[in-house]
Amino acid sequence: MNPTHSADKLDWVLVLAPFRKDADYISAFLQEQKVEVRAARAGDTLIQYLQLSPGVIIITHEALNPEIVASVAAHLAEQPDWSEVPIIILLERAAPIASIRSQLQASWPGSRLLFHTRPLAQLELVNAIQSNLLVRLRQRQVRDSIERERELRLELNHRVKNILATVSSIFQMTRRGAASVEDLAEDFTARLQALSNVHTAVFEAGGEEVSLSAVVERTVSPYNSDGISRVDAKGPDIVVTRDAGTTVALCLHELVTNAIKYGALSHPNGKVDVVWDLSTSDNPVFSLNWIEVGGPPVREPSRQGYGTRYVRSALGALFGSSPAITFAPGGFRCDVSGPLSRISPNQKP
Numbered sequence: 001m002n003p004t005h006s007a008d009k010l011d012w013v014l015v016l017a018p019f020r021k022d023a024d025y026i027s028a029f030l031q032e033q034k035v036e037v038r039a040a041r042a043g044d045t046l047i048q049y050l051q052l053s054p055g056v057i058i059i060t061h062e063a064l065n066p067e068i069v070a071s072v073a074a075h076l077a078e079q080p081d082w083s084e085v086p087i088i089i090l091l092e093r094a095a096p097i098a099s100i101r102s103q104l105q106a107s108w109p110g111s112r113l114l115f116h117t118r119p120l121a122q123l124e125l126v127n128a129i130q131s132n133l134l135v136r137l138r139q140r141q142v143r144d145s146i147e148r149e150r151e152l153r154l155e156l157n158h159r160v161k162n163i164l165a166t167v168s169s170i171f172q173m174t175r176r177g178a179a180s181v182e183d184l185a186e187d188f189t190a191r192l193q194a195l196s197n198v199h200t201a202v203f204e205a206g207g208e209e210v211s212l213s214a215v216v217e218r219t220v221s222p223y224n225s226d227g228i229s230r231v232d233a234k235g236p237d238i239v240v241t242r243d244a245g246t247t248v249a250l251c252l253h254e255l256v257t258n259a260i261k262y263g264a265l266s267h268p269n270g271k272v273d274v275v276w277d278l279s280t281s282d283n284p285v286f287s288l289n290w291i292e293v294g295g296p297p298v299r300e301p302s303r304q305g306y307g308t309r310y311v312r313s314a315l316g317a318l319f320g321s322s323p324a325i326t327f328a329p330g331g332f333r334c335d336v337s338g339p340l341s342r343i344s345p346n347q348k349p
Contacts, residue, residue: 008054009134009137010035010036010134010136010137011036011053011054011055011056011133011136011137012035012036012037012038012054012055013035013036013037013038013054013055013056013058013129014031014037014038014039014040014049014056014057015027015037015039015058015132016039016040016046016049016057016058016059016063016068017039017058017060017061017063018041018058018059018063019062019063019089020057020059022060022090023039023040023041024039026039026058026125027039028127029122029126030126031127033130034324035125035126035129035130035133038052038054040088040323042155046067046068046071046072047075047133048072050071050072050075050326054085054086055085055086055132055133055136056086056087056088056129056132057070057072057085057086057087057088057092058087058088058090058129058138058180059061059087059088059089060089060090061089061090061095063087063093064100064104067197068106069104069108069294070333072107072108072111072190073107073108076109076111080281082098082142082144082146083139083143084111084112084134084135085136086111086112086113086130086132086136087104087108087111087112087113087114087115088115088116088125088132089104089113089115089116090115090116090117090118090120090126091112091118092117092118093114093117093118095117097115097117099272100115101113101115103302106345109221112132112135114128114132116128116258117287118288123179132147139261142177156197156347162341165267167192167195169236171188171322175188175268177264184215186274190253190257191250191253191282193280195246195249195250197218197219197249199246200217200218200295207214208241208345209239209242209244210239210240210245211231211237211238211239211240212235212237212238212239212240212248212276213235213237213311215240215245215248215272216233216235216248216252216276217233218249219249219252219253219256220233220252220256220274223256223260223265228264229271230270230271230272231256231265231271231272231274231298231343232271232272232273233273233274233275234274234275235274235275235276236254236277236278238278238286238340238344239344239346240343240344240345241343241344242319244343244344247315247317247318248288248315248318248343249312251310251311251314251315252274252290252304252315252346254307254310254311255272255290255307255334256272256313257307258305258307258308258324259272259292259295259332262296263295263296263298263331263332264292264293264294264295264331264332265292266295266296267294267295269291269294269297270292270293270294270295270296271292271294272290272291273289273290273291273293273327274288274289274290274291275290275291276288278340282322283339283340283341284339284340285337285338285339285340286319286337286338286339286340286342286343287335287336287337288315288335288336288337289333289334289335290332290333290334291331291333292331292332292333293330293331294331295331295332297329297331298327298330298331298332299327300327302326307340308325311323311325311334312325315334315336318338318342318343319337319338319339319342319343320338320339320342321336321337321338322338323335323336
């Protein structure tokens with residue numbers, strides 16, 4: 001692909017007319033029609049022009065010598081599958097068109113050959129050139145569509161593999177901590193739902209970025225119902241990467257699950273504050289705090305469960321430093337911070 005061509009810009013025309021003033025004549029009226037044109041003069045090296053990838057080639061009868069035919073044949077042989085280069089041949093009225101057509105089709109199998117006899121009206125030639133420039137434009141658009149489809153298939157394959165790896169990891173860690181088949185089914189289903197929620201938020205955002213507020217809201221909304229807010233979430237609405245949003249959502253799910261079983265949400269008057277903020281500096285630092293209040297007295301467990309292990313590992317990998325997990329008597333806390341550049345696509349590290 002010629003990097004100077006955008007997907008919606010018409011190509012340029014190469015004129016091979018070494019005798020008389022055909023090249024100047026054709027170039028002049030094409031330029032009047034705002035068509036970009038370059039004329040190869042006698043003595044010019046044709047390969048240099050062909051390497052610039054003209055969209056349409058115009059060749060007069062006199063230019064069809066063995067050297068030019070061979071150079072064009074080599075150029076056509078290098079074309080990708082999507083490319084069918086239009087070549088307009090301007091012949092003398094008495095020229096044997098059938099014989100010339102047969103010879104050129106054998107020499108240039110990857111071309112789109114069009115024959116016109118001279119003298120030729122300007123309007124007829126301009127229409128033929130513009131029509132074939134549009135053909136080239138459509139060819140490039142089809143090429144871009146095929147390349148984009150291929151990229152999407154590769155991206156889909158990559159994402160599916162990542163999701164399956166995540167699901168497998170969640171299952172293995174849930175299985176190790178489950179006391180019964182019922183517990184395994186319940187915990188695994190809940191964790192898959194948390195994973196599904198964040199993927200839904202990313203899909204609705206329409207790209208690789210997602211609003212952190214949307215991720216948090218989807219994760220905690222099931223625990224705020226009937227006008228009662230058990231989990232209060234607040235912080236600036238920043239954009240984070242898909243991977244960062246997924247990690248934060250899964251960690252919040254684990255913290256909610258722990259709070260329901262043992263912490264503030266196991267008590268009717270218990271509440272949780274989820275607060276995130278940014279420092280004001282040239283290299284802003286992001287902080288996330290999970291604070292439980294109003295629950296039963298907190299005791300540090302003798303054994304670290306799956307949820308705590310996952311939160312420590314996942315948040316540590318995301319922010320570059322392990323979270324501070326505190327089993328304070330007044331309420332469980334989890335605090336983590338790190339450079340905003342580790343989670344936001346809009347920040348450079």
